[in-house]
Amino acid sequence: MLxxxxxxxxxxxxxxxxxxxxxxxxxxxxxxxxxxxxDLDSGFQPVRRGGLTIRVASPxxxxxxxxxxxTLSRDGDGPVDASLEVEFQGEGQIVADLVSAGLxxxxxxxxxxxxxxxxxxxxxxxxxxxxxxxxxxVEAQPKxxxxxxxxxxxxxxxxxxxxxxxxxxxxDCAGIETALSVVTVPLPGPGEQFLIPGERLTAGEKAFFDRxx
Numbered sequence: 001m002l003x004x005x006x007x008x009x010x011x012x013x014x015x016x017x018x019x020x021x022x023x024x025x026x027x028x029x030x031x032x033x034x035x036x037x038x039d040l041d042s043g044f045q046p047v048r049r050g051g052l053t054i055r056v057a058s059p060x061x062x063x064x065x066x067x068x069x070x071t072l073s074r075d076g077d078g079p080v081d082a083s084l085e086v087e088f089q090g091e092g093q094i095v096a097d098l099v100s101a102g103l104x105x106x107x108x109x110x111x112x113x114x115x116x117x118x119x120x121x122x123x124x125x126x127x128x129x130x131x132x133x134x135x136x137x138v139e140a141q142p143k144x145x146x147x148x149x150x151x152x153x154x155x156x157x158x159x160x161x162x163x164x165x166x167x168x169x170x171x172d173c174a175g176i177e178t179a180l181s182v183v184t185v186p187l188p189g190p191g192e193q194f195l196i197p198g199e200r201l202t203a204g205e206k207a208f209f210d211r212x213x
Contacts, residue, residue, distance in 0.1 A: 025073040028208045032200040033068045045143070045184040046202055049176060052100045056183060058111070061092025066115070072212055078086060079123040079138045080212060089115040096151055096180075098160070111150035117161050118144050120138070120187060126212075132198035145182045153180035 039060060048053040066087045073081045094111040095102060120142035126133055157176050188194070198206065 023075045025069045029068055032067050036119050037063045043181050055097045057091050061090055064163055065091035074212055082124055083121045087117045089113055096152055103190045107155055109150045109152040113148050116147055120144055131195055133196045135194045137190055137192045140187050142145050143186050145183050145184050148183055148191055
């Protein structure tokens, strides 16, 4: 459901860059990030228990971002240190595919993400582009964990118990309910690039980013 929400915010992380031999540091809240976002790309990491794999996706969802705080820091000519904190909540549809030994079952449910804060960090290089600011990830936190609530986990445990009874299918149902109360979202890796469109930034936000150029 929340999918690549942090990828969305990785673009603001791009807006930091090269300065001379001096330390520059600043914080800002980006206005365009706050608000309601629908149907973001999602990429949850699968849950594995023995020979059972659970693939989770959210084809339809709405995420409300209440606030955000971007911090940039640069010392000398190295990459910019960027950290981002986001407070949000959401709801939508979640789909789980259980796969084991060629057998597959699908379960669908409604899901909510209670109001929560997540934080991520990255080292980035950025440059001004004709369309805005172009970011290249040098190093980044590999993932973030998001809390979710639904009846899906309990239903998956029941399905898992069925797989446990089948011969020659080594599955482990212990901990599935706990594992599916938190979904893991991978973040962009080294070399990935993102563009922050200049038309989405206010004059003050552009001035903030230009300090790091």
